[in-house]
Amino acid sequence: MERFLRLSGGVAAMPGANIDTDVIMPKAFLKGIDRSGLADGLFHDLRFDAAGARRNDFILNRPGMTDTRFLLAGPNFGCGSSREHAVWGMLQYGIRAIAGTSFGAIFSDNAANNGLLLLTLPGSDIALLSDMLDDGAGQWTIDLEQERIEIADRIIRFDVDPAARQALMLGLDRIGETLTHAAHIRAFEQAYFASNPWLAGPAGG
Amino acid sequence: MSSPKTLYDKIIDRHRILSLGGTEGAGERLLLYIDRTVLNEYTSPQAFSGLRDAGRKLWRPAASLGVVDHVNSTAPVHGEGTVDDGARRQIEYLIENGRDFGIEIFDVLDPRQGIEHVVMPELGLVLPGMVIAAGDSHSTTYGAFGVVGFGIGTSDIEHLLASQTLVYRRLKTMRVTIDGDLAPGVTAKDVIMEVIRRIGADGAAGHAVEFAGKAIDAMGVEARMTICNMAVECGARVALTAPDDKVTDYIAACPRAPSPTMLDRARDIWQALRSDAGARFDAELFVAAGDVPPMVSWGTSPDQALAITDRVPDPADLPAERREDANRAITYMGLAPRMALQDIAIDRAFIGSCTNARLSDIRDAARILRGRKVAPGVRAMISPGSSTVRREAEQEGLDRIFRDAGFEWRQSGCSLCLAMNDDMLAPGERCASSTNRNFEGRQGIGGRTHLMSPAMVAAAAVTGKLADVRAFAVQEPL
Numbered sequence A: 001m002e003r004f005l006r007l008s009g010g011v012a013a014m015p016g017a018n019i020d021t022d023v024i025m026p027k028a029f030l031k032g033i034d035r036s037g038l039a040d041g042l043f044h045d046l047r048f049d050a051a052g053a054r055r056n057d058f059i060l061n062r063p064g065m066t067d068t069r070f071l072l073a074g075p076n077f078g079c080g081s082s083r084e085h086a087v088w089g090m091l092q093y094g095i096r097a098i099a100g101t102s103f104g105a106i107f108s109d110n111a112a113n114n115g116l117l118l119l120t121l122p123g124s125d126i127a128l129l130s131d132m133l134d135d136g137a138g139q140w141t142i143d144l145e146q147e148r149i150e151i152a153d154r155i156i157r158f159d160v161d162p163a164a165r166q167a168l169m170l171g172l173d174r175i176g177e178t179l180t181h182a183a184h185i186r187a188f189e190q191a192y193f194a195s196n197p198w199l200a201g202p203a204g205g
Numbered sequence B: 001m002s003s004p005k006t007l008y009d010k011i012i013d014r015h016r017i018l019s020l021g022g023t024e025g026a027g028e029r030l031l032l033y034i035d036r037t038v039l040n041e042y043t044s045p046q047a048f049s050g051l052r053d054a055g056r057k058l059w060r061p062a063a064s065l066g067v068v069d070h071v072n073s074t075a076p077v078h079g080e081g082t083v084d085d086g087a088r089r090q091i092e093y094l095i096e097n098g099r100d101f102g103i104e105i106f107d108v109l110d111p112r113q114g115i116e117h118v119v120m121p122e123l124g125l126v127l128p129g130m131v132i133a134a135g136d137s138h139s140t141t142y143g144a145f146g147v148v149g150f151g152i153g154t155s156d157i158e159h160l161l162a163s164q165t166l167v168y169r170r171l172k173t174m175r176v177t178i179d180g181d182l183a184p185g186v187t188a189k190d191v192i193m194e195v196i197r198r199i200g201a202d203g204a205a206g207h208a209v210e211f212a213g214k215a216i217d218a219m220g221v222e223a224r225m226t227i228c229n230m231a232v233e234c235g236a237r238v239a240l241t242a243p244d245d246k247v248t249d250y251i252a253a254c255p256r257a258p259s260p261t262m263l264d265r266a267r268d269i270w271q272a273l274r275s276d277a278g279a280r281f282d283a284e285l286f287v288a289a290g291d292v293p294p295m296v297s298w299g300t301s302p303d304q305a306l307a308i309t310d311r312v313p314d315p316a317d318l319p320a321e322r323r324e325d326a327n328r329a330i331t332y333m334g335l336a337p338r339m340a341l342q343d344i345a346i347d348r349a350f351i352g353s354c355t356n357a358r359l360s361d362i363r364d365a366a367r368i369l370r371g372r373k374v375a376p377g378v379r380a381m382i383s384p385g386s387s388t389v390r391r392e393a394e395q396e397g398l399d400r401i402f403r404d405a406g407f408e409w410r411q412s413g414c415s416l417c418l419a420m421n422d423d424m425l426a427p428g429e430r431c432a433s434s435t436n437r438n439f440e441g442r443q444g445i446g447g448r449t450h451l452m453s454p455a456m457v458a459a460a461a462v463t464g465k466l467a468d469v470r471a472f473a474v475q476e477p478l
Ligand code: SF4
Pocket: B069, B070, B115, B116, B117, B136, B138, B352, B353, B354, B355, B413, B414, B417, B418, B436
């Protein structure tokens, strides 16, 4: 996973509520067995019409929106299906952080596992950030170490979970990390199956 | 004595291997043991590739089962539908991964194939007190057995397969009490749709929701599965009901249930799986069961739903923050503000999905359909939740009722619930659907979905419009 320390780039506002992962990554892009090619799928049906033509009114397609690294999202962004393809597509497209009041729970976990920074902010901060945009677009710098968004001469502070922050800044291998606890897991399993013997059998019969 | 605990916290405590930080209680980070998982062909491939790349093995292959359900065709005769190249590759890769990593796989033609959340419980693999995490958001379904079930993404599938654990953050708790008796014609689907309508699509975000109360106690296990399944549409990360004798009896009848001796031992422990009197929940909601009407969704989010006797809202009447979303939904759905929901004509009717395609759901719909015909111009289909459910329904003669009414009696799979296969709506087509998500494009680009109970779908199919099931004289199916 790519490390995140301090990053500048364009921001686009997507203020609708409940933008779900079906919209973020439509099912036509879920037929792969690897992670490639998902930048094309990101918001596909909003970016392109049924005939495949670009919708020029969609925010990410507007002239000048070539370096969008951040989104300013509406409530419950990323709700719905567990598809991690939604997060992979964001990163492949170049989106590295999303600010909003709330996010879908599985989407949040997927984001954390892939180094997509989600900033949960109070509604008043989101309103302020939105006011500072020009017709839904603008420039931000996000400094994860300092936990702040810098917009021209303004600063909005945020709090991220210390564990998630550390993982993002260091780019940790989560599985390797967990497997350092292998002895604990084995010991737990032994005691657990001893007291719940009907669980020790295989799921496969 | 220790302080009273919720069912959710009891189950998490039984699975906590170690604390990874934070204070005890909601927000605590811990290493959580996961009892079982189920894998499908579309969210698991990259997890296996990750394991292969890192040269890692499965921690406990016997804890996993693989099922093909999302991309397969449900054409009435196997092999007649179309499966595109991508889907075929995903199916082949799941089978290959099963072989290489030692996991049992139910392929399309396996007599036990079906939607993962239908197959796991009906085999007897979902047992009270377990934690089951799987690569699909509707893994909350297992909560009907007193199980902490939740959806995870592909990176976490890989983590789970490699370690049988997840790095987990303990949730807040919420109790939803459905008290009293449901009115005739009202089902579990209506109850959960009403809860979602009241609290909104993110109303339970960050919470494990326990459903309780007389109406829940009175429900069968399958109805509770409907509730726990769809609770994810109000943001619940976990949904639970306390296991009772109905649950134990249900499990005892399943082909892979623990042996009778083991079940006896388990029963005692399972009885303690309930929230203690006086346990404190972070949030509470009370719903009078008698007030719940038959529900339908009118918009493109599951909380945009109303009683069937109601009208499409006028965005002008809504609070400012909901107006724009309502406008957009009404436009997408091709409706007009204030039109009666019962005036909405449909093109398609679908009974299926992990929410509502178990045997009891099929019986409910059959009661409405018996002796009636699907309205001219409506294409109606049913895809039973599993191949087992399909066979059982055929043994009861239910397939005849559906066929005689004009329904297509299809094979099992996710089918039109998400249209990742050859079942989909054409742009602009409108469908009465027993599924769980009415998102834009969910059933096909430009498709329009109205969510409702299976009996309500049957009523709509016969009427040609959204219809109130209470207006139908109910007949026993057999
Ligand atoms: S039936 Fe629908 S909701 Fe259930 S697992 Fe399949 S696609 Fe998901």
